[in-house]
Amino acid sequence: MKKVVVIGSLGVIVYYLLSAFVAIPFGADIIKGVKEFYLQKSPDDLKVANVVTSIVVNFRGFDTLGEVTVLFLASTALGSILYHRRSQHSGLNPQRTSVEASAIVQTGAKIIFPFTVILGAYIFIHGHLTPGGGFQGGAIIATGFLLMLISYRKFFIKHNALTWIEAIAGSTFVILGLFGLIYAKNHDFLENFLPAGKLNDLLSGGIIGIIYIAVGFKVGAEITGILDTLLTVKETGLDPEEN
Amino acid sequence: MVITDPVYFIALPLLTAFLLPLFGKIYKPLIGIIPGLVFAFLAYISFDLYLNLVPGKPIIIQMAGWAPPWGINLVFSEFSGLIVTLITFLAFLVWVYSYNFKKVGFDNSKKYFTLLMLMVAGSIGVVLTGDIFNMFVFLEITAIYSYGLTAFYKGRDSAEAAFKYLLLGSLSSVFILLAILLLYKQVGTLNMADIAVKAQSIDPKMKSIIAILFFVGLGIEAEMFPMNGWVPDAYSQAPGPVAASFAGMLAKSGIYALIRVFYTVLEVKGVFDLLLIMGLLTIIFAEFSAMRQKHLRRMLAYSSIGQMGLIMVAFSFNTKAGIFAGLFLMFNHAIIKTLLFLSSGFLTYSTKQKKIRDLDGFGKIMPFTSLMFGLGAFAIVGLPPFSGFWGKLNMLVATADSNLYFVIALILLVAVVEIVYYFKVIGRLYFRQQHKDVEVHNPTWNAILAMSILAIVIIGVGIYPDLITDYLTKATNELFDKAGYIHSVLPNLSLN
Numbered sequence: 001m002k003k004v005v006v007i008g009s010l011g012v013i014v015y016y017l018l019s020a021f022v023a024i025p026f027g028a029d030i031i032k033g034v035k036e037f038y039l040q041k042s043p044d045d046l047k048v049a050n051v052v053t054s055i056v057v058n059f060r061g062f063d064t065l066g067e068v069t070v071l072f073l074a075s076t077a078l079g080s081i082l083y084h085r086r087s088q089h090s091g092l093n094p095q096r097t098s099v100e101a102s103a104i105v106q107t108g109a110k111i112i113f114p115f116t117v118i119l120g121a122y123i124f125i126h127g128h129l130t131p132g133g134g135f136q137g138g139a140i141i142a143t144g145f146l147l148m149l150i151s152y153r154k155f156f157i158k159h160n161a162l163t164w165i166e167a168i169a170g171s172t173f174v175i176l177g178l179f180g181l182i183y184a185k186n187h188d189f190l191e192n193f194l195p196a197g198k199l200n201d202l203l204s205g206g207i208i209g210i211i212y213i214a215v216g217f218k219v220g221a222e223i224t225g226i227l228d229t230l231l232t233v234k235e236t237g238l239d240p241e242e243n
Numbered sequence: 244m245v246i247t248d249p250v251y252f253i254a255l256p257l258l259t260a261f262l263l264p265l266f267g268k269i270y271k272p273l274i275g276i277i278p279g280l281v282f283a284f285l286a287y288i289s290f291d292l293y294l295n296l297v298p299g300k301p302i303i304i305q306m307a308g309w310a311p312p313w314g315i316n317l318v319f320s321e322f323s324g325l326i327v328t329l330i331t332f333l334a335f336l337v338w339v340y341s342y343n344f345k346k347v348g349f350d351n352s353k354k355y356f357t358l359l360m361l362m363v364a365g366s367i368g369v370v371l372t373g374d375i376f377n378m379f380v381f382l383e384i385t386a387i388y389s390y391g392l393t394a395f396y397k398g399r400d401s402a403e404a405a406f407k408y409l410l411l412g413s414l415s416s417v418f419i420l421l422a423i424l425l426l427y428k429q430v431g432t433l434n435m436a437d438i439a440v441k442a443q444s445i446d447p448k449m450k451s452i453i454a455i456l457f458f459v460g461l462g463i464e465a466e467m468f469p470m471n472g473w474v475p476d477a478y479s480q481a482p483g484p485v486a487a488s489f490a491g492m493l494a495k496s497g498i499y500a501l502i503r504v505f506y507t508v509l510e511v512k513g514v515f516d517l518l519l520i521m522g523l524l525t526i527i528f529a530e531f532s533a534m535r536q537k538h539l540r541r542m543l544a545y546s547s548i549g550q551m552g553l554i555m556v557a558f559s560f561n562t563k564a565g566i567f568a569g570l571f572l573m574f575n576h577a578i579i580k581t582l583l584f585l586s587s588g589f590l591t592y593s594t595k596q597k598k599i600r601d602l603d604g605f606g607k608i609m610p611f612t613s614l615m616f617g618l619g620a621f622a623i624v625g626l627p628p629f630s631g632f633w634g635k636l637n638m639l640v641a642t643a644d645s646n647l648y649f650v651i652a653l654i655l656l657v658a659v660v661e662i663v664y665y666f667k668v669i670g671r672l673y674f675r676q677q678h679k680d681v682e683v684h685n686p687t688w689n690a691i692l693a694m695s696i697l698a699i700v701i702i703g704v705g706i707y708p709d710l711i712t713d714y715l716t717k718a719t720n721e722l723f724d725k726a727g728y729i730h731s732v733l734p735n736l737s738l739n
Contacts, residue, residue, distance in 0.1 A: 033431020077391025
């Protein structure tokens with residue numbers, strides 16, 4: 001009986017949601033509004049070739065600051081909800097939950113790791129020119145670390161270094177924003193106060209590129225920290241995200 | 244103008260939270276001191292900004308140099324400014340109460356203060372922002388804060404409570420996000436004032452789907468029945484000051500978002516009737532559950548849900564008197580529930596099982612904390628001369644104005660229920676023989692200071708309500724004046 005009621009009410013919800021979303025034609029140019037303004041202003045005023053980046057970091061930069069904070073919060077709070085109970089009789093301290101990988105995986109990981117990090121760095125440095133950006137680049141860097149974490153049981157990440165990277169990258173974002181209050185034309189938070197440069201140059205877009213690099217560092221450090229928290233059991237203390 | 248920009252309310256706590264781990268590496272006590280300085284500064288500038296606000300001229304700032312609707316904007320008006328001032332004031336008091344928490348150790352207090360800073364930034368962001376997607380981002384921040392700090396004390400129960408909240412909170416986020424998506428597809432903008440202008444053109448069927456998604460999503464955050472299963476668990480498992488921050492700040496920003504969306508952004512027929520029914524159900528469910536609770540914290544949590552239901556009912560009248568009463572109730576609930584949670588923190592800390600029957604005779608051994616709890620209980624049930632009385636009185640007047648006599652009967656009935664369960668606790672505190680071998684933890688001086696300030700505010704407003712009624716009236720006028728809001732955000736728009 002209970003199941004019938006649940007399925008029935010889910011069916012009603014799904015029907016109405018689907019009817020709402022089916023009404024949106026796929027791929028058609030239907031949404032009028034702020035879009036045109038963004039498409040026009042990004043190359044003209046901001047000198048940013050990648051319109052997605054200019055929306056993410058400039059037009060809606062305040063949201064991005066919030067999203068970076070969400071990730072920071074998640075990595076800080078994760079240790080409270082998902083943690084491994086400490087086992088009394090384990091020898092290693094701290095200890096990885098996974099087993100040692102085979103020699104093929106280990107050798108491969110060692111070769112691929114530096115290239116993964118370089119690819120990630122390339123993507124967030126060129127965030128304002130090519131597809132991708134801080135979040136994507138940071139996630140790629142974290143993938144490289146994940147590869148090392150699952151290949152080597154003795155590969156440990158220095159939480160001290162992660163803390164420094166997170167703190168400096170996060171505060172760079174906010175401080176660049178606050179500089180906008182003082183130096184920029186309209187005295188607005190997150191407003192560009194550096195010369196915009198020439199479209200398609202690496203040094204174009206003013207603070208947009210710098211902020212995306214900071215986001216890249218922060219996202220990379222945070223996702224790496226989250227992965228490490230999930231994969232490691234610590235002997236001392238009940239708090240797994242403890243340094 | 245630079246030093247009093249409302250963006251500091253969000254940028255400064257975020258900056259502090261990012262840098263806090265580094266401060267901890269330099270000198271350990273800094274992780275407690277720096278948040279206090281920031282909260283004091285925020286409380287100061289919020290009072291300063293709010294008191295100097297020119298009526299009808301909210302402070303509107305834009306982000307990154309783009310005027311709304313293209314950029315994100317913050318609106319510090321009579322209504323949002325009032326809530327922000329309340330939040331910064333309570334945040335400072337919660338800090339005063341908790342900065343001396345030696346027993347939890349360095350790393351836990353680092354986590355606590357970092358998350359507290361972010362929560363304050365998030366709940367202020369929800370209130371200040373004039374952009375619907377930005378509101379979603381800040382709601383996410385407050386939600387993740389709650390998951391993290393509900394599980395502050397590691398154990399089965401708190402992990403379960405946090406996980407329950409995580410599931411419901413994610414559901415809420417998904418619903419709000421879907422609503423925003425559909426809304427953006429319809430109007431092509433995310434600015435609240437711009438949506439309000441263009442919302443008339445939305446197809447009514449689509450509009451009601453969007454409204455229901457918003458209603459459910461924000462209802463979870465605002466502790467609405469039946470989506471509030473997470474509340475009792477989260478409130479009873481989280482540490483005292485965290486529970487106080489849930490009741491005082493998070494619930495406030497949740498209800499603010501609900502009100503702002505349905506008063507200003509989307510005008511949907513019948514949504515206020517739905518709010519009235521859900522509010523009444525919330526009250527009935529919560530108050531009768533509170534009566535049956537054996538744990539002090541769970542009782543306070545259910546009572547908190549009941550108060551939120553009352554606030555929803557007040558706002559559902561859609562009249563000036565109703566909004567005024569709702570704001571008064573919000574103010575009372577924030578101040579009084581914070582006092583109750585802060586004092587119950589020390590009461591339950593001294594008992595073994597946190598049960599109400601363990602509190603026998605605490606009036607003698609913990610006189611100050613018991614007195615504060617008693618004062619809070621008297622205030623929340625609405626006895627004069629405390630501020631709770633004026634809130635309930637205005638509520639009854641507003642209900643009578645709307646000719647909803649059965650609601651008056653219900654509110655009075657519920658007040659009796661509240662008196663029963665609060666007085667049960669007070670009776671145990673003062674008129675029972677105390678148990679043997681009770682380990683007494685007397686409050687620290689900073690906790691006494693924080694509780695005394697709250698008590699003074701409660702009595703002060705109770706004796707002389709004109710202290711705040713003027714500001715509440717201004718906030719009411721601001722919320723009721725939708726055209727004024729749109730006009731001040733989008734001054735170049737011609738309303739036709």
